[in-house]
Amino acid sequence: MKYAEIISQMTLEEKASLTSGKDFWQSMDIERLGIKNMFLSDGPHGIRKQAAAADHLGLNASIPATCFPTAATIANSWNEKLGEKIGEFLGDEAVSQKVNVLLGPGTNMKRNPLCGRNFEYFSEDPYLAGKMAASYIRGIQSRGISACVKHFCVNNQEERRMVIDTIVDERTLREIYLTAFEIAVKEGATKTLMSSYNMLNGTYTNENLHLMKDILRGEWDYKGVVVTDWGGSNDRVAGLIAGNELEMPTTCGETNVDIINAVKSGKIKEEVLDECIDRLLELIFTTEEVYKKQRKEFDVEEHHKMAQLAAEESIVMLKNEENILPLKKKAKVAVIGDFAKNPRYQGAGSSIVNPTKLNNTLDCLKEIDVQSVGYAPGFERYGKKNDKLIKEACVLADKADVVLLYIGLDEATEAEGLDRQDMKLPQNQIDLIEAISKVNTNIVAVLSCGSAIEMPWIKNIKGLVHAYLSGQAGAKAVLRVLCGEVNPSGKLAESYPIRYEDVPSYSNFPGKEVSVEYREGPYIGYRYYGTANVKVQFPFGYGLSYATFEYGDLKVESDKVTFTLKNTGNVAGAEVAQLYIGKSSDVIFRPNKELKGFKKIFLEPGETQTVKILFDDKSFRYFNVTTSSWEEEAGEYKIMIGSSSEDVKLSGAIIRQGTNAASPYNKAALPSYFSGKASNVDAEEFETLLGRKIPEAKWDRSKSLGYNDTIGQLIYAKSAFARFALHLINFAYGFLKKIGKRGTANIIMMSVYHMPFRGIARMTGGAFNMPMVDGLLMMVNGHFFKGFRHLLRERKKMRKAAEANQ
């Protein structure tokens, strides 16, 4: 142990105190030993350090910081150097605000387009997500502080996120849901990792020994700190045993007592606690180093400019019929759509950044060479039908050469704590597109949202530029793409299915009661669409440019592929060349192609470059559940170089010796997985893949409610009072939605409805403790008065104890 000397001077109480928060955002300090507290701040696409009273819901404004495009946006750049640069800028801002740990990047897979937090995540592909996450981490940590990759792992829905049990087979877990984290840990060398709220195969991730010990600490040799997601600690001692060093936020000492008792009773050896403290001290001391020097303010303008560059490289042009783009100089444009005035540039929840500046389209329009004929909002932001706005917009559209139509999802729809209800654009926007197309067919739509949507309306527009959530400087970046000052080079980091019903997890998302079953196995995103031959609107890896590119001369060698790439267009531009590898096999099922490398190449018109992509440890591996290790199948592999996952430009082959491990599979028992048609796997087949029975997915409504049941489960509480209270909550939610307060309504869902009872103690910073939760549970379980008395008694005890400690 590096800090054995200091640790030997600490009392058991002091050690325990370090393992949980001092308040909502800070860890504990021990002054007499020179141990400072750390400040942990969200993350991920800007700093959210709350200056005044801390609250979990983002209600109190945070100190202004640059709002960079969200992860879902930057992933479209496929540019690790850009990720690293953004990380450096984030790191500088974090240092200027005295932050030790920046809570990001978010590295979960986009399993289903409706996950409310997709906008915070990079991709449906683990390789791309992992590479981008590692690049952010390198950048952030180059400034001396720590990044915190999150949420480890299988946290792919917001519904019941604090208790849901994710049921996933080991191979899928490794290949799809862990690979991005593996890259973040090994290549990004993250110093901190946040465990997710949910359970993995029956155990909270934070306590899951297989995940935390065997894989994270064992196989990946992770030496950093694990922090719980806020309020995500279930059994503190079990978490510590699994190697969780830090519980956040504070429980005002309640869980420290659990740790002290566990050490005293021998349930946990003091050496285990000491090792945790050693890792914590390493994090505290190393991230404090930078603060020994004078802190520098960051340059707001320079950072804003960086946010703009980042957006420019990440915007994806999806349609350009009749070369409607770039806009002709002096073209008469009508700007329509609420988002042109009030940009949609980030999502809602803990990631909300209070931007230093905010561009909007109407202001920035003056800076490009077009003539505006005016602006019309066209639709009400939160979906209300308004024919008058449509009429006004049509009158304006009629006067223009081209209509710039700003559409997308509103911020209350893409929010932490709540999944989207469907994959559609609001009907009032669809009606608007339809109406405008009758008066002017030259429509260029600018789309803002952080995940896939259905586009049945795409036939009505000629140009489509996807801005995703492009941060505080996004509006200007988009205009520069529209007028050709910037040649778009973004490519989708996720597939756009035609209909939600086409999504492989359609029937298994979200889990509504005890669990969610990942029956589609490894077939998420393009792995499914490409293998099962399901047509998509836009494939993974797709994006247009004002230039054209020609691929040639593929050479496959034992350790790499090389090929040439030429810009055959008239303007400079960048292409993202993608390496996919596939293998047909009757022995080991797998998607017909998987991303194993990529390069973004900038080329002048007429320029040719030879591109080299090296194979790595992930190129040919699969996880064998019998040998419990990564293996390689022997035989011929197909090597494909694509401009998207569906547009393969060059292909070759390579023969590999393999590791010759026996196959764990019986093909006849796994027909869906061998065919890739895995969207409707029945229970028996899933159990075969899982290697065990599927656990009961429904609530046992005859049981009393416990710590890990949520407020929403009051629906079957024994006490009529509790059921009534739930009705009130539902009513408040519905009412707030009706009067247009959707953001506040969402907060009720996230922080009340989906909150487990234990969360009441874990998230209230000492205002409530677990014995009081016991009282509350008695009340809802049919012993109202007894419970109420218990609650009051425990409250009194808690207050007395607090007074005695002062």
Ligand code: BGC
């Ligand atoms: C979120 C985390 C976030 C934390 C602190 C949690 O609810 O899941 O992503 O970092 O709160 O705000």
